[in-house]
Ligand SMILES: Nc1ncnc2c1ncn2[C@@H]1O[C@H](COP(=O)(O)OP(=O)(O)OP(=O)(O)O)[C@@H](O)[C@H]1O
């Protein structure tokens with residue numbers, strides 16, 4: 001028997017299968033209690049109900065501004081949640097394929113990906129690729145995704161293609177993350193139509209807020225016209241440098257304006273986060289002791305705690 005206080009704030013007991021990575025993560029971050037329980041070991045209906053509530057939560061990670069940390073957040077947040085014994089799917093909606101490479105999968109040799117389910121009508125299950133983390137799956141970006149925006153133009157209900165394609169997967173995963181390209185084209189619109197909520201990584205720099213109003217206008221338009229269930233937008237501050245006045249000013253301004261929609265957890269600028277993709281690994285497999293890994297584990301905990 002094993003007793004543990006979970007991140008949700010109540011305790012449960014049961015026989016547990018312990019995932020060594022999750023165990024290590026929880027040792028580093030004592031508050032990350034939820035990580036060590038396998039879902040099939042929930043001991044009562046109330047626990048199952050909490051779990052069921054999380055089924056199929058779809059989060060679009062969007063910002064039309066380039067290089068703000070969308071992919072770094074998509075890869076490392078999904079990996080951190082998967083290390084917490086939750087089933088996660090990351091869908092690489094960006095033809096650049098950075099989330100695909102970041103998880104150690106080569107877009108040039110990948111056989112099936114998002115293109116095939118958006119354009120080719122392949123069943124979404126067939127496009128799923130496994131990753132180094134057992135609970136994290138990927139629908140990758142193959143090179144032909146670059147043509148998808150143009151090919152979709154003449155299709156009927158083109159804004160709903162991703163939503164329809166992944167409908168069958170919502171019951172299979174606790175969280176589905178959509179890594180968007182740096183544009184507000186059809187791929188991003190498809191992600192906003194498929195999502196329940198939008199997570200905006202905001203880089204702590206001078207022009208950070210400029211593009212935000214344009215993004216929020218697009219999100220509102222998507223909510224009005226395509227996806228009434230789309231919830232408000234959450235913001236996570238990325239590449240934060242506490243020694244830099246500008247980072248603090250941006251933080252103050254964003255928090256004053258967006259209040260509780262801004263995650264308390266801030267992602268610092270951390271060189272290990274920028275190194276990890278070249279090894280095809282999320283940060284928790286590359287350097288779990290780094291500040292970058294700890295911040296994404298904390299973000300994962302805060303996200304789950306918010307639900
Ligand atoms: N917290 C961080 N600390 C240090 N480097 C970071 C951090 N977050 C991201 N980077 C680096 O900054 C660059 C841009 O990050 P990333 O690719 O995640 O941004 P993006 O918004 O997905 O970019 P794009 O708009 O091109 O898709 C990458 O080289 C990444 O490794």
Ligand SMILES: [Mg+2]
Pocket residue numbers: 070071072094098099180181
């Ligand atoms: Mg990216």
